[in-house]
Amino acid sequence: MAAPGPGADRAERIAANLAALRERIAAACDAAGRPAGDVTVIAVTKTFPASDVRVLAGLGVADVGENRDQEAAPKAAACADLGLRWHFVGQLQTNKAASVVRYAHTVHSVDRGRLARALGARALSAGRRVRCLVQVNLDPDSAAGVLGPRGGADPADALAVADAVAAEEGLELGGVMAVAPRGGDPAAAFARLRAVAESVRDRYPQARMVSAGMSGDLEAAVANGATHVRVGTALLDDRGPIVG
Numbered sequence: 001m002a003a004p005g006p007g008a009d010r011a012e013r014i015a016a017n018l019a020a021l022r023e024r025i026a027a028a029c030d031a032a033g034r035p036a037g038d039v040t041v042i043a044v045t046k047t048f049p050a051s052d053v054r055v056l057a058g059l060g061v062a063d064v065g066e067n068r069d070q071e072a073a074p075k076a077a078a079c080a081d082l083g084l085r086w087h088f089v090g091q092l093q094t095n096k097a098a099s100v101v102r103y104a105h106t107v108h109s110v111d112r113g114r115l116a117r118a119l120g121a122r123a124l125s126a127g128r129r130v131r132c133l134v135q136v137n138l139d140p141d142s143a144a145g146v147l148g149p150r151g152g153a154d155p156a157d158a159l160a161v162a163d164a165v166a167a168e169e170g171l172e173l174g175g176v177m178a179v180a181p182r183g184g185d186p187a188a189a190f191a192r193l194r195a196v197a198e199s200v201r202d203r204y205p206q207a208r209m210v211s212a213g214m215s216g217d218l219e220a221a222v223a224n225g226a227t228h229v230r231v232g233t234a235l236l237d238d239r240g241p242i243v244g
């Protein structure tokens with residue numbers, strides 16, 4: 001066996017982080033009375049190199065997330081041999097829709113009808129069917145109708161955005177997504193998301209995905225029905241500059 005180098009150290013570190021993360025999720029599922037297999041990990045690899053994506057894939061992670069097209073497109077291309085599902089989780093401008101539909105399995109951040117229509121048209125011309133989630137703004141004072149820094153539709157508009165996604169032949173409505181507001185109680189925020197998720201599911205029973213919870217608040221998300229957690233730092237440690 002080759003002597004372990006820096007690459008091996010990195011792989012060991014990520015493996016240990018993944019094991020600890022899986023234990024956290026299992027405990028959260030247990031506390032919520034949910035089966036342990038109920039929650040899928042999306043490893044958010046933004047700012048981390050493609051070599052880390054390879055390590056994660058080798059450890060059995062099948063879902064990875066990115067938040068900027070400029071970074072995600074080349075990384076997905078560099079990792080095309082791994083057969084991963086790429087999740088686009090960041091705020092998205094309509095002029096990036098054509099690029100994103102080429103590699104994204106799921107776009108988590110659809111928060112307006114115009115974006116749904118742009119993604120739908122681009123997916124159709126690329127010959128792809130892209131799953132989309134309605135991103136919901138959980139800021140308690142989001143009703144102003146102005147997109148906050150993190151994006152998301154006002155909860156009152158979420159069904160209309162879901163309708164816009166469902167109307168697109170190139171898209172498949174998968175469910176809802178949210179980021180807990182900074183500062184507040186994540187459990188209260190995720191309880192609001194759960195109510196929106198249920199109203200979307202009442203109209204579109206197949207839209208069962210609830211993408212919620214990050215490194216710092218995944219327990220509160222799992223307690224409130226998250227099916228997918230998006231985890232970066234708990235897996236990959238603090239974000240540094242991309243090397244390699």
Ligand SMILES: *Cc1c(COP(=O)(O)O)cnc(C)c1O
Nearest residue numbers: 044067089214215230231232233
């Ligand atoms: C970065 C990011 C995450 C992961 O956050 P961590 O705190 O590093 O786990 C999840 N969701 C979105 C939308 C992100 O941008």
